Amino acid sequence: MQEAETPAKSLPSSTLRFKDLVPVLYQEGRFQGDPVTLGVGGFGRVELMTTIKHGKYYAMKRVSKKQIVAKRQEEHMLFEKKILKAIQCDFIVRLYSTFKDTRYIYMVMDFCSGGEIWTKLKEVGRFDEPIAVFCTACVVEAYAYLHKKNIMYRDLKPENLMLDQRGYIKLVDFGFAKELMRGDKTYSFVGTPEYMAPEIIKNQGHDFAVDFWSLGILIFELLAGSPPFSSSEPQKIYAKILDGELKYPPYMNEAAKSIISKLCRPRPGQRLGNTKNGIKEVRHHRWFGNMNWHKLRLGQLEAPTVRLIRKGPCYINFDRFPVDHTKADEDFSGWDRDF
Known part of the structure; x- marks a missing residue:
């Protein structure tokens, strides 16, 4: 990936670490103090994150590895990562980094604040x-x-x-x-x-x-x-x-x-x-x-x-979702070795 094309204001993906990402919390309303969820899909959730140092916002897609296996979507997920990593186009969301643990894979992407x-x-x-x-x-x-x-x-x-x-x-x-x-x-x-x-x-x-x-x-x-x-x-x-x-x-x-x-x-x-x-x-x-x-x-x-586009807190243009306290099951099948 050519870092040369990266605008100076964005963080080069190589330096973004999982532990530097912190969830953005709702500031008011009935979910006040809960992490902001931007969207919920069949496979997981998209959460709003920021970094302590840079104050830049990211949308982080969190997907259950077990569910991917259950729905036989391993190839699709790996291909999605491969495509998004290679893409440098202003009309397509940018993927900064991917992370994984025993339960989830995480894709850290552009936050499109307009909704x-x-x-x-x-x-x-x-x-x-x-x-x-x-x-x-x-x-x-x-x-x-x-x-x-x-x-x-x-x-x-x-x-x-x-x-x-x-x-x-x-x-x-x-x-x-x-x-x-x-x-x-x-x-x-x-x-x-x-x-x-x-x-x-x-x-x-x-x-x-x-x-x-x-x-x-x-x-x-x-x-x-x-x-x-x-x-x-x-x-x-x-x-x-x-x-x-x-x-x-x-x-x-x-x-x-x-x-x-x-x-x-x-x-x-x-x-x-x-x-x-x-x-x-x-x-x-x-x-x-x-x-x-x-x-x-x-x-x-x-x-x-x-x-x-509405003016207000960074999440004003998104529907609100309650926090999900359930944890996905662990998955050790190893399909995500290259993720």
């Missing part, structure tokens, strides 16, 4: 066009970076998009990411039902085209407040996706409908972003007509998302 896009979307109902355009453009840049490195993301959804303090979007959670050589296909059944491309559901083998399908679904959800294909039962969602009829709300404009329908074409080879000119075609679509891609990459745009 999840999902939370913001629920708060406001649906996004104004400029906010949706900006969020999607950040994702397009993350995709361009990953696809160039032959990595499919496969888990796009508002829950996996975080806002940094400036309102720029970072992609988090690489549990479903996969390395794939151009021209190859993979047959695993992964993703979030609402965002799954038809070829995954039909088990026909899939490639990078699935990321463009999910981009279309994301644009729809950001503008409408809910995804186009939904139901409480996954089987019904799959049936709707295969049926493929997109019903647009009346307030959605022509440019938005155009980019969504081109990204969500049933045939992967015809999807915007997956034809011969690649991701450039997405950038050049008229829905992004006002986007200055160069300035976005340099971080020189004023993010319209800043108005979604």
Whole structure:
């Protein structure tokens, strides 16, 4: 990893020690004095940490080793670490260090203080066009970076998009990411039902085209407040996706409908972003007509998302979670030797 690219203000990962990390505590409310939890998932929790000396904040993902073994996710975890360690992209969360003990593995990452896009979307109902355009453009840049490195993301959804303090979007959670050589296909059944491309559901083998399908679904959800294909039962969602009829709300404009329908074409080879000119075609679509891609990459745009970010304690933009006193079982299988 090139330390040269590390901005001076951040701590080089090599000097970050587990014992230097201390939990940030809620300062008020019913959880006052408890450690701040930023999120809870099937595998573990993400906690807000800081260092005694530097006062920089980190998000630390803590995952039960035993559960990873039980759900046969060892390869996924090792691959997630490998990917995140190698990534140097402003639109993807940065991994600083990993640690482990007998019960957990810990991943110490960027703290994106603006919170999840999902939370913001629920708060406001649906996004104004400029906010949706900006969020999607950040994702397009993350995709361009990953696809160039032959990595499919496969888990796009508002829950996996975080806002940094400036309102720029970072992609988090690489549990479903996969390395794939151009021209190859993979047959695993992964993703979030609402965002799954038809070829995954039909088990026909899939490639990078699935990321463009999910981009279309994301644009729809950001503008409408809910995804186009939904139901409480996954089987019904799959049936709707295969049926493929997109019903647009009346307030959605022509440019938005155009980019969504081109990204969500049933045939992967015809999807915007997956034809011969690649991701450039997405950038050049008229829905992004006002986007200055160069300035976005340099971080020189004023993010319209800043108005979604609340001011207050560092955890103000996150839901609150009670502390979890249960301890995971120990695991000595040794799958995490290289972690």
